[in-house]
Amino acid sequence: MPLLDLSHAVHEGMPVFPGDPQVHLASAGATPPWSVTELTLGSHSGTHIDAAAHYVPGGATIDEYQLERFVLECVVVHLQTREEQPIRWDEIAAGLPAEPAGRGVLLHTGWDAHWGEAEAERHPFLSEDAALRLTAAGVGLVGTDALNVDATSAPTTEVHAALLGADVLIVENLTNLGELPGGALHRCAFVPLKLAGGDGSPIRAYAWT
Numbered sequence: 445m446p447l448l449d450l451s452h453a454v455h456e457g458m459p460v461f462p463g464d465p466q467v468h469l470a471s472a473g474a475t476p477p478w479s480v481t482e483l484t485l486g487s488h489s490g491t492h493i494d495a496a497a498h499y500v501p502g503g504a505t506i507d508e509y510q511l512e513r514f515v516l517e518c519v520v521v522h523l524q525t526r527e528e529q530p531i532r533w534d535e536i537a538a539g540l541p542a543e544p545a546g547r548g549v550l551l552h553t554g555w556d557a558h559w560g561e562a563e564a565e566r567h568p569f570l571s572e573d574a575a576l577r578l579t580a581a582g583v584g585l586v587g588t589d590a591l592n593v594d595a596t597s598a599p600t601t602e603v604h605a606a607l608l609g610a611d612v613l614i615v616e617n618l619t620n621l622g623e624l625p626g627g628a629l630h631r632c633a634f635v636p637l638k639l640a641g642g643d644g645s646p647i648r649a650y651a652w653t
Contacts, residue, residue, distance in 0.1 A: 450618045450632070450649035451491040452559060459560045460489055461591060487644045493636050494614040498643040499604045504611065506642035513613060514636065516584055517629040518548030518651070520621050525553045527563070528597060530571035536578070539626055545582030548632060552621035555590040559619070569595040572602040579610035585634065587615035587649075615649065624651055 452458070458467045465486040474480040488494070493514070496503025521539035523531060531551060541547060551570070558564040567590035575593070578586060586593060586607055593607065593614055594600040607614055615634050624630050631652040636645030 446653045448620055448623055448651045448653050450620055450651060451647065452556075452617055452619055454485070454490050454646065458490060459564065460486065462565065462596070464488060485646065487639065487642055487646070488616070489646050491617045491619070491649050492615070492644055492646045493634050494604070494608060494616070494644045495642065496608045496611050497641075498614075499601070499608045503608060505640075506636050506645050507638045507640050509613075511635070513584060514647075515631070515633045516546065516548050518550050518585070518587070518632040519544075519629055520550045520552050520624045520626050522552045522622070522626045523554075523568070525555070525568035527566040527568065528595065529568050530595075531568055531574060532571055533574040533577045536574055540581070541629060544578075546584045547629070548585035548587060548634075549578060549583050550587040550615075550618065550621055550624075550632070551589070551593075552624075552626075553588060553590050554622065555588075556617075556619040556621070559617075564591050565596045567591055567596065569593060569600065570603045572600075572606060575603040575606035579606055579612055583612060585613040585615060587618050587634070589618040589621050590616070592616060615647070618649060624653070 472480040472482040495506040
């Protein structure tokens with residue numbers, strides 16, 4: 445089946461969340477003709493997934509989740525958004541499947557168009573009320589094509605607290621969500637590296653189309 449890439453490429457000097465480690469790729473000096481790359485990056489670089497341990501003391505680490513948590517049916521909610529404005533529950537609710545429990549909700553804000561720009565930090569973000577309602581609905585994962593599900597320029601933490609506190613996985617820095625129709629379920633994969641004790645991991649996210 446055709447696959448749609450939902451990930452940003454990992455490259456030298458790529459955008460990172462303010463204060464996170466910079467990304468570096470360099471030759472490791474292997475003997476020709478062999479080629480090995482030395483890679484330095486943070487666990488939340490680029491398109492990535494957050495484990496509960498990212499925010500919740502004693503929360504599950506990324507290697508403790510079953511693989512089934514990372515491959516699931518998702519619905520894309522296409523939003524009309526403005527910079528630094530909260531995404532309300534009523535903007536999301538109509539786009540959810542009849543039975544959201546265990547499924548993923550992907551927020552298409554269009555902010556992936558600002559990847560690498562200063563505007564990226566002034567993205568729309570999920571409201572605390574919407575996050576709490578999503579957890580009450582039993583969703584398994586919430587993703588966004590913005591830098592953060594919380595606000596970044598005037599930082600908030602309530603959404604990470606609500607979602608990760610309920611063991612709802614978070615995926616950030618997605619791209620190409622506009623190519624997936626709303627109102628339908630899409631099989632998606634957000635599989636991380638199996639980092640022992642990891643609080644999250646970069647991922648190659650994709651959807652079956």
